[in-house]
Amino acid sequence: MNQKIERLQLYDTHEKIIGAAMALNHLPGGPIVSGFAGEKLGAAVRSSELILTLHRVPRKPGNKREDMIAANALLLQKVCRAMADENPNAFLAIATNPINSMVPFASSILYKYGIYNPFKVFGITQIDIARTRTYTAEALQVSNQNLFVPVIGGHSAETIIPLFSYMTPVEHVVNPCQADTLTQFVRKLGTEIVFQKQGSGSAVVGVAHSINEFCDTLIDAINGKEVEATCYSANPYFGSRFFAGPATIGPYGIVQPFRKFPFNDYETFLVNSSVPFINRDVNLGEDYVKVLLPKL
Ligand SMILES: NC(=O)c1ccc[n+]([C@@H]2O[C@H](COP(=O)([O-])OP(=O)(O)OC[C@H]3O[C@@H](n4cnc5c(N)ncnc54)[C@H](O)[C@@H]3O)[C@@H](O)[C@H]2O)c1
Numbered sequence: 001m002n003q004k005i006e007r008l009q010l011y012d013t014h015e016k017i018i019g020a021a022m023a024l025n026h027l028p029g030g031p032i033v034s035g036f037a038g039e040k041l042g043a044a045v046r047s048s049e050l051i052l053t054l055h056r057v058p059r060k061p062g063n064k065r066e067d068m069i070a071a072n073a074l075l076l077q078k079v080c081r082a083m084a085d086e087n088p089n090a091f092l093a094i095a096t097n098p099i100n101s102m103v104p105f106a107s108s109i110l111y112k113y114g115i116y117n118p119f120k121v122f123g124i125t126q127i128d129i130a131r132t133r134t135y136t137a138e139a140l141q142v143s144n145q146n147l148f149v150p151v152i153g154g155h156s157a158e159t160i161i162p163l164f165s166y167m168t169p170v171e172h173v174v175n176p177c178q179a180d181t182l183t184q185f186v187r188k189l190g191t192e193i194v195f196q197k198q199g200s201g202s203a204v205v206g207v208a209h210s211i212n213e214f215c216d217t218l219i220d221a222i223n224g225k226e227v228e229a230t231c232y233s234a235n236p237y238f239g240s241r242f243f244a245g246p247a248t249i250g251p252y253g254i255v256q257p258f259r260k261f262p263f264n265d266y267e268t269f270l271v272n273s274s275v276p277f278i279n280r281d282v283n284l285g286e287d288y289v290k291v292l293l294p295k296l
């Protein structure tokens, strides 16, 4: 349990969430947990400083992340509506896939509701850092404890970009061939888990770990510190309106989105080839607003 969280309000359309909240309350040292179901989404988001979404349908083998927009957008729209009604100043962190489209989708919806703050909407891409770190350490046969590789771009097979030239500690180096092999490997890991779980879900434990890492840092920001955390957010620096990378975040949201710094030729190639995919995904998310809102 994360000791920095004082109060945790869980929401699910299904009543089973009440039992899940009760079970979490049995753990010592954690937050006070309440469950909210059905029509009680407004009560669940009321007075929360951070609203986190990790709902609904994980993809099935054969699906791409972008196939999940229709399955997952409606509930995200409802969360945005509840924010507009109950808690317009909260931070919104989105782990629901497809992140590349869901963040622009939520941003457009919040804009329509008159409460969009681009500095307070985050897509959680931390899992790509965890995977890169683990498998790079394995390839180099070093401890993964202190190893860190920044990962930028987006969260999909075509847009995850590990920056091996910024790996720390600096004495660890991967050669160009290893960089390409690891990049292609890490890009496929989400799909591989979905395949191996045979339609029963996705990387549940990995995302729990990654969300905790991200939220732990974000809570420090909410509590007044200036921190660095990787997220997919509004970003004007790469030729797409959204882009992931280490951002500086403070109590009022993102202070400085990830900016370009010198890339090697391979990283430049990856960035240039990811931008058209991110633009496509951003358009898919924004276009879905036009599909959904007239029906509401
Ligand atoms: N960002 C990441 O790194 C990352 C990693 C893994 C999974 N995901 C995404 O997280 C989401 C969930 O995946 P999972 O594998 O945990 O799935 P899961 O099936 O294990 O969990 C989904 C949960 O959503 C709940 N739910 C369903 N309908 C709901 C509704 N209308 N309102 C509220 N809750 C609802 C279900 O009760 C269930 O508890 C998917 O979109 C998946 O792609 C993201």
Ligand SMILES: O=C(O)C[C@H](O)C(=O)O
Pocket: 058, 059, 065, 097, 127, 155, 189, 190, 191, 193, 194, 202, 203
């Ligand atoms: O791949 C998925 O569908 C889930 C998640 O995005 C992951 O990377 O594991």
